Every structure is written in C-alpha cells, then in structure tokens.
Amino acid sequence: METEISQRLAELREELRRHNHRYYVLDDPSIPDVEYDRLFQELKSIEQAHPDLITPDSPSQRVGDAPLDAFTQVEHEQSMLSLDNVFSDEELKDWEKRIFNRLGLAADSDKQLAFACEPKLDGIACSLLYVDGVLERGATRGDGRVGEDITQNVRTINSIPLSLHGDNWPKRLEVRGEIYMPKGGFAALNERMLAQDSKPFVNPRNAAAGSLRQLDSRITAQRPLEMCCYSVHIRDGSLPFDSHSAGIKQLAEWGFKTNAEMRVVQGVQACVDYYNDLLTRRGDLVYDIDGIVFKVDDLALQERLGFVSRAPRWAVAHKFPAQEEITTLLDVEFQVGRTGAITPVARLTPVFVGGVTVSNATLHNADEIARLGVKVGDSVIVRRAGDVIPQIVQVVLERRPDDARKVEFPSCCPMCESPTERVEGEAVTRCTGGLVCPAQQKQAIKHYASRKAMDIDGLGDKLVELMADEGLIQSIADLYQLTVEQISNLERMGQKSAENLVAAIEKSKATTLPRFLYSLGVREVGEATAQNLAKHFLTIDAIIAANEEALLEVEDVGPIVAKHIIGFFEVDDNRQIIDRLLAAGVHWPDIIPPSEDEQPLKGETWVLTGSLETMSRAEAKEKLVALGAKVAGSVSKNTDCVVAGPGAGSKLAKAESLGLKVLDEAALQAFLNDH
Numbered sequence: 001m002e003t004e005i006s007q008r009l010a011e012l013r014e015e016l017r018r019h020n021h022r023y024y025v026l027d028d029p030s031i032p033d034v035e036y037d038r039l040f041q042e043l044k045s046i047e048q049a050h051p052d053l054i055t056p057d058s059p060s061q062r063v064g065d066a067p068l069d070a071f072t073q074v075e076h077e078q079s080m081l082s083l084d085n086v087f088s089d090e091e092l093k094d095w096e097k098r099i100f101n102r103l104g105l106a107a108d109s110d111k112q113l114a115f116a117c118e119p120k121l122d123g124i125a126c127s128l129l130y131v132d133g134v135l136e137r138g139a140t141r142g143d144g145r146v147g148e149d150i151t152q153n154v155r156t157i158n159s160i161p162l163s164l165h166g167d168n169w170p171k172r173l174e175v176r177g178e179i180y181m182p183k184g185g186f187a188a189l190n191e192r193m194l195a196q197d198s199k200p201f202v203n204p205r206n207a208a209a210g211s212l213r214q215l216d217s218r219i220t221a222q223r224p225l226e227m228c229c230y231s232v233h234i235r236d237g238s239l240p241f242d243s244h245s246a247g248i249k250q251l252a253e254w255g256f257k258t259n260a261e262m263r264v265v266q267g268v269q270a271c272v273d274y275y276n277d278l279l280t281r282r283g284d285l286v287y288d289i290d291g292i293v294f295k296v297d298d299l300a301l302q303e304r305l306g307f308v309s310r311a312p313r314w315a316v317a318h319k320f321p322a323q324e325e326i327t328t329l330l331d332v333e334f335q336v337g338r339t340g341a342i343t344p345v346a347r348l349t350p351v352f353v354g355g356v357t358v359s360n361a362t363l364h365n366a367d368e369i370a371r372l373g374v375k376v377g378d379s380v381i382v383r384r385a386g387d388v389i390p391q392i393v394q395v396v397l398e399r400r401p402d403d404a405r406k407v408e409f410p411s412c413c414p415m416c417e418s419p420t421e422r423v424e425g426e427a428v429t430r431c432t433g434g435l436v437c438p439a440q441q442k443q444a445i446k447h448y449a450s451r452k453a454m455d456i457d458g459l460g461d462k463l464v465e466l467m468a469d470e471g472l473i474q475s476i477a478d479l480y481q482l483t484v485e486q487i488s489n490l491e492r493m494g495q496k497s498a499e500n501l502v503a504a505i506e507k508s509k510a511t512t513l514p515r516f517l518y519s520l521g522v523r524e525v526g527e528a529t530a531q532n533l534a535k536h537f538l539t540i541d542a543i544i545a546a547n548e549e550a551l552l553e554v555e556d557v558g559p560i561v562a563k564h565i566i567g568f569f570e571v572d573d574n575r576q577i578i579d580r581l582l583a584a585g586v587h588w589p590d591i592i593p594p595s596e597d598e599q600p601l602k603g604e605t606w607v608l609t610g611s612l613e614t615m616s617r618a619e620a621k622e623k624l625v626a627l628g629a630k631v632a633g634s635v636s637k638n639t640d641c642v643v644a645g646p647g648a649g650s651k652l653a654k655a656e657s658l659g660l661k662v663l664d665e666a667a668l669q670a671f672l673n674d675h
Helices: 002-025 033-049 089-103 183-195 202-211 244-253 268-284 298-306 366-372 437-447 461-469 476-481 482-489 495-506 513-518 525-538 540-545 559-570 573-584 617-626 650-658 665-674
Strands: 073-074 114-121 124-131 134-140 147-148 172-182 226-234 263-266 289-296 313-318 324-336 341-353 356-362 379-383 390-396 429-431 605-609 630-634 641-644 661-663
Touching: 002 033, 089 268, 089 289, 089 298, 089 313, 114 244, 114 366, 124 202, 134 147, 172 202, 183 202, 244 298, 263 268, 268 289, 313 630, 313 661, 324 437, 341 379, 341 525, 356 390, 366 390, 437 461, 437 476, 476 573, 482 495, 513 525, 513 540, 525 540, 540 559, 540 573, 559 573, 605 617, 605 650, 617 630, 641 650, 650 661
Parallel strands: 605 630, 605 641, 641 661
Antiparallel strands: 073 147, 114 263, 114 289, 124 134, 124 172, 172 226, 289 313, 324 341, 324 379, 341 356, 341 429, 379 390
8 A cells, every 4th residue: 555655655756756847847838727726735745644655756745844043054066156247249259369379379360169059038046956856955155165155945946857858867966047937927926925015026036036035935835936057066076068059958858947049159259249239129128137148168178277366267148238226316207197197206316227318207196206216316226127117126225315305295296286196996096077188288289189089080190199299289179270371381281282281170160978988088087987877867967067976877877987077077177168068069969868658778788799881889789788788898798789790709609698689780780760
C-alpha cells in the first residue's frame, strides 16, 4: 500500500512540475486551471495524510514557511561580479577595441567576434544552488562575495524549479539570474495595496526587492515574482558546453526561465543595432529593462580575457537613458481637458530623464496628490518610461524645505471660473461650465454637429477646429450667426462649400426635443436618457426647472445623472446659450403625450441585431421607442422580441436558445405599417 502511495506521489509531483514549467516558464499551459487545482489538492491531501513522505522539492512546498527572525549570511561559491557600464555607441566600440587588443587581434581585421546580447532586467540579482538536482539555497548578490540567504522566499517563485528537469546535470550547480516583477503584476499589486490603504511601491524593482526581503515567505508567495537566468557555474569547471549561449540553452532544458529576446550577433555594429531595436521596443516589453548586456559568447575567449578589478573584461552593460531622476517641484498648474476634466500638471526644474529633458509631469488628480503628500518646493522623483507621460512617483521627504506649500485643488474652473465638481466615487474633478468653458467649446461644437445630435452635414472636426481657431465660433450658438462670406474665406472652403454648410446649419434648426437635449452634451445624458426626459417632461422649460425628486421619476435617471442635469442647467451661461439657440430659430414639434392605444409596446423590451436594408437601425429604434418599447443592446430572458437582419450572430443564437420571439425585417416593417 505504501509503495502505491509513494508511486502516486511521484506521479503527481512530476505532472505538476511539468505543468508548472509550461505555465510559468514556457507560457504555454496545456491544462485548464481547474484541472491543475484538482491535481494539486490531491497531492496535498496525500501529503497531509503521510507527512513522512513530503520532500523538499514537492510542488506543495512553495507556499511559504514560518517567518524568520532575520536573514543569515552565506558565501557564494563563485563571486557574483558587477559589470562595467557604457553609455554610448562610441564607448561600446571602444570596449570591442580593448577586447581585440587583449586577444592580440587588429581592430580592423576581418574577424568578427560573436556576442551574446541580453536585455538587462531591472530587478534583483540572485544566485541559486542545486545539489543532486534539488534546490538547496537561494541568495542575494550582497557585496558579490557574501549575500543573504533567501531560500524560503525563492522557493515560492513558480518560475524557479525546485528540482532540475531532464538529466546530465552536475552534482553541484550554481545558477545566476534576475528576480523581477512584470509590469502587469506590479500594477495589480499596487491596486491591491491601495485598496488595503497600504502605501504602493514606486516601481517594479522596488516591489521585487521589498518582496524578496520579507522575513515571512508567505507574503513573498503572494507577490507576482519571476526569475530569468543569465549565467551558470559548475564548481568543478566541467561545463558541458563551449559558449555562453549554449549554456543558456542548457539552462532552459533543465527547467529555467531564460529570455526569449536573447540573440547572438557578429560584431559590435550588430550589438548597436540590437540595442537600438530593444530601446524602441522597451515600452512594449512586459518587464522593465534598463539596458543591454553584451558578452563575448565563446567561453574560451572569456577565459583568455579574464577580469579587471571585480568586473569581467568580456562583458559590459550598455545602459539606457535613465527612466527616473530627482528634481524640484516649482509649481502646480491646473489644465482643463475637452471633457471638463481638471488635471494638475507639475512644473519642474528641467531634468534629463528617459532620453528627453522633462520640465512638466502629470499629477493625475487630487487623490494622487494626497497619496504622494507632495508640496510645492519638494524634491521629487520623476519617472518617464518610453513614450509614457512623465509622472511624479515619490517625494524625497528628507529634502523638504521649510517654505514648502500645500497644493490646493481649485474650486472654480481656471478657464471659465464655473464651479468645479467631483462626483462621489470618481477620482476626477470637472468644470461644470460645459458650453461656455473655452477648454470644452470645440468638443461641445463637434458633439452638437454630430450625426446623432443636430446632424449638420459637412461640419466635420477639422472644420470646427479651424473656425474656432479663426475666432468665428466660440459656442454652439455662434453656428447660426455664420455667413457664407465668413466661411468661404477659410482655407480650402470655396463659395459652393460655404453655401452648402450654411444651408445644412439652417436645416438643423428643425429638430426634435430628444435630439436637442442630446446635442447639449450634458454628462451621462445619452440618446436613450434624452428620449426618456423628453417623453416625461414634454418641454425644455420643464426639464430645466426639474428638481432631483422630479428627475428621479424618469426611467434610467439615477442620483448621479440627476445631479449632472441639475448642475448643467444651474449655470447661467448654459441657459443663455439655450436661449440664443431658440432665438436663432432652433425648434421642434410639440410632444403630445401618446395614448395607450398609440403605445402598444409600452413595457416591452426589444433588441435589434444584424443590418437592416429598408431603414437604418437608428430609424427602427426611433419608431419602436415611439410605440413605447425599450430598445436594449443585449438579449436576456426579459427580452420580448428580437429583430434580426442579415449578419445577425450571437444575439440571434441566444434569442433562439431562449425561445424568444424573432422577427425579420419584412415582419418588422409590416408591424410598423400596421401601427
């Protein structure tokens, strides 16, 4: 019986190791998570019943052990060397010349040296020791000779094998690599930290370092760490390969994660090309890198080149421009976006970071300012990653001057002096100026002229930008004052085009109340809400005068939407623009409350899917709404009818599976004709 249990344990451990390797190292899982969980639970239950059969390399032993009192010091079997840095192509080429000289070769000879090129991961260097194929120890780099024993923590990292794969591994093997936190895992970790009211990490490297230095490995086990290996040492020197790249390939076969971006190239110019390629793709990688490591690939040549001080002559790090720097916060200005969002912008003492000179950085919102605790006059750490907008990530509190002053968020819009508002549950503070705020005017005009709003044919975004920049329009009401002469004088606008646009603007005066409401751009008031408001209140004056209690009686209007509506119409300038629009001739037919006979679909929910040929879906929706129906975007058991045109897909399939009523376009047209 015990033999059968031991055999089953061995099978489970081997299968789980294989699936771990495919998932965490190869990124190629072969079974769903639920099946992995089933196997893992079976392993744990057997081990709990037979604790004497638990082995150190069992997959169950990754979960973390009891907290340590302190880390112990360990001596590396071979010193963990540092690398010399270069910061330009010229310095890299000088490094190659020194190699040629050391090897007794002419720098202008035809010989091309092979170089292994690897991204320099921005993490924490670590050494792993395997004895008889089983992980015995993990240690930090420390001073290169002595590091800290972090075995309990590295055992929790799934990309580190607890026992080696394959065969032909040496009795005693030391592997070096970088422990890091991928960008996605870092973002998720910081979200959790903020949700728990804990201080988030500044960057992925700090997060990795903080996670590895936990005395409680159960905390480390919850952090999304990975390890990528970049060198191997065998104590007796009997390496089964003759090049660095072959050694990396061997590590992959033994179960270690290696970098898929590694390349072997010929000559220093190819190294420069590799560097430039990775520099342009740096922001797209799932992990942070701060440069490229170049190594002479031939191990025999490495032996001949040797070391200088504590760095090898055969390897060098070509650093990328720094992504973080320290500078001074001179002031905070507030910018208003096209949607009214107010964004604090930090004005900084110019500093070179991420390859450019940075003098401005985003502070996002009031919550971010409070989280950072930043004050004007502070020394701050600025980060710029790739093309990402520079941002302040940390305040250097020990450098805070006595006259540092608090950042005050404005209560009025800095552009139009309208009150600002921050809706409960939202991070963004917004200007309530709407139609009159200069920062929002262009966007307001574009929305007003759009097809689903006032549908002014020929008034595209570029023309709106041009007319606003030329001072012809400052609000939507100004559209109705435009003349053919004014428009024809604009670039690329001839007489005929100007006449057509003026005619389209004139045509837009005849509209409907729902379209007019939607065109005003009130926050959260889309087409459906505008329809519901018009049906409920019947007139624009009634909507303007409505209080929260009255608005909440309208279908689909909740407290937040009601607050936006009230806030919009409370602004005198917004109401003045509406008065100007009406005075210019914008009008719509009176809405006569329909009788029950005229709304046979009242209380029903319909869904339109596929394309329609005799009418647009917008027209069909308008007609169905006029008959009392609610037109939804998705099918559910509460749907009363689905209209399916050509190309209908998943919505039609779901309707059929639920046994719902389905009409084609001809049946819909017949129904509408009858009503």
